[in-house]
Amino acid sequence: MSRNSFLTDILSTLFERRPRSARLLDDRSIEALCESLLSSQGEISGHKFAESVLKRFDGLNDEETAEFFRFLSEKLDIDTDVIARMNEAYAADPTAVNLDRLIQAVEPPRQELLRRINQVPDATAQLVGMRKKLLGMLREHPEFQRTDLDFQHLFSSWFNRGFLVMRRIRWDTPASILEKIIKYEAVHAINDWDDLRRRVQPEDRRCYAFFHPAMPDDPLIFVEVALAKGIPDSIQAILADDRNILTDAEADTAVFYSISNCQAGLRGVSFGNFLIKQVVEDLRKEIPGLKTFVTLSPIPGFVRWLK
Numbered sequence: 001m002s003r004n005s006f007l008t009d010i011l012s013t014l015f016e017r018r019p020r021s022a023r024l025l026d027d028r029s030i031e032a033l034c035e036s037l038l039s040s041q042g043e044i045s046g047h048k049f050a051e052s053v054l055k056r057f058d059g060l061n062d063e064e065t066a067e068f069f070r071f072l073s074e075k076l077d078i079d080t081d082v083i084a085r086m087n088e089a090y091a092a093d094p095t096a097v098n099l100d101r102l103i104q105a106v107e108p109p110r111q112e113l114l115r116r117i118n119q120v121p122d123a124t125a126q127l128v129g130m131r132k133k134l135l136g137m138l139r140e141h142p143e144f145q146r147t148d149l150d151f152q153h154l155f156s157s158w159f160n161r162g163f164l165v166m167r168r169i170r171w172d173t174p175a176s177i178l179e180k181i182i183k184y185e186a187v188h189a190i191n192d193w194d195d196l197r198r199r200v201q202p203e204d205r206r207c208y209a210f211f212h213p214a215m216p217d218d219p220l221i222f223v224e225v226a227l228a229k230g231i232p233d234s235i236q237a238i239l240a241d242d243r244n245i246l247t248d249a250e251a252d253t254a255v256f257y258s259i260s261n262c263q264a265g266l267r268g269v270s271f272g273n274f275l276i277k278q279v280v281e282d283l284r285k286e287i288p289g290l291k292t293f294v295t296l297s298p299i300p301g302f303v304r305w306l307k
Contacts (some may be wrong), residue, residue: 030056030064031071037116038109050120057130069134072147076110111150124158124214128265131155135267152268159212159220159266161274166282169207169222171200176217180262181207184219187258188239198239199224204246208279209262210271221271223279224258227251227287231294238296253292254283 026033030053037049060068086102117123131151138144167173169181181200182190190196200207209222226238227246231253237243238257256279259272280293 026052030060030068034071034113038113046116047120050117050123053117054120054123054126065133066137066141069137069141069144069147072110073144076108076113077146078106078108108150110147111154114150114154124212125218128263130265132265135264155266155269159269163212164210164220164271164274165213166208166210166275166278169200169209171197177219180219181222184222184260184262185258186260188235198241202245203248204228204251208275210275219262220266221259221261221275223256223275225279226255226257228253228255231255231292232296235296248287249289251287252289253294254290255294255296257296
């Protein structure tokens with residue numbers, strides 16, 4: 001190893017071990033920190049401001065959170081006068097330069113702010129949490145919907161199917177993830193660990209989830225599958241404690257009986273169809289005897305509608 005390489009490794013280690021709190025001493029308002037982040041040129045300063053924004057957001061009360069989203073929606077909105085000028089320029093001379101200027105004009109500065117915040121390690125999950133709070137305020141503050149459109153636009157790109165990783169949830173999956181499966185189940189409540197074991201451990205039961213590399217320990221969505229011989233008459237037959245466990249060779253039907261979205265902050269970002277199609281493809285390869293794929297899920301509001 002060269003002397004320069006050795007010194008570089010030492011310096012890198014020292015910087016990596018520097019306490020995060022020592023870098024977050026900026027006591028300005030979150031709005032001022034956002035403006036500094038947008039105007040910053042260097043990567044190091046940008047990371048510092050982004051970390052400060054996230055730390056400051058975590059400490060906001062409800063009123064301060066609403067003020068922050070108002071700042072994003074109003075102060076970091078598009079400039080319609082600039083858009084009009086850029087549109088006229090492109091209409092008169094449709095060059096690549098004029099198109100680029102028009103594209104930049106129609107993108108609200110808050111989108112760039114969110115991109116810069118996302119450069120910080122672990123920021124993606126925190127931004128998902130930020131949007132969860134935003135969604136909770138939309139009824140009282142419909143003007144914040146403009147900001148929500150930007151979250152949706154960015155999340156649709158960041159959580160593109162190409163970035164998602166499907167993993168099978170097993171009984172030996174880390175307990176931290178199993179706890180989240182219990183917590184996030186939204187269709188048929190998982191009562192306890194024994195109930196979870198009955199859904200993921202037997203040979204004729206499967207559970208699959210999508211994960212994102214930026215959130216490797218937190219599922220985005222998961223689906224529970226029962227392997228059966230013929231189509232079951234009811235969900236009770238699937239969830240029964242004393243049922244007969246089938247082997248792969250005996251099963252001819254895969255029943256998708258529960259699918260749960262885990263991240264409220266990703267509402268509107270589609271995962272379900274992709275997950276089901278991937279599971280069907282994998283099961284066909286694993287168990288050639290499967291001929292039928294069905295769903296057995298409740299229809300929310302059906303009884304109320306029927307009455």
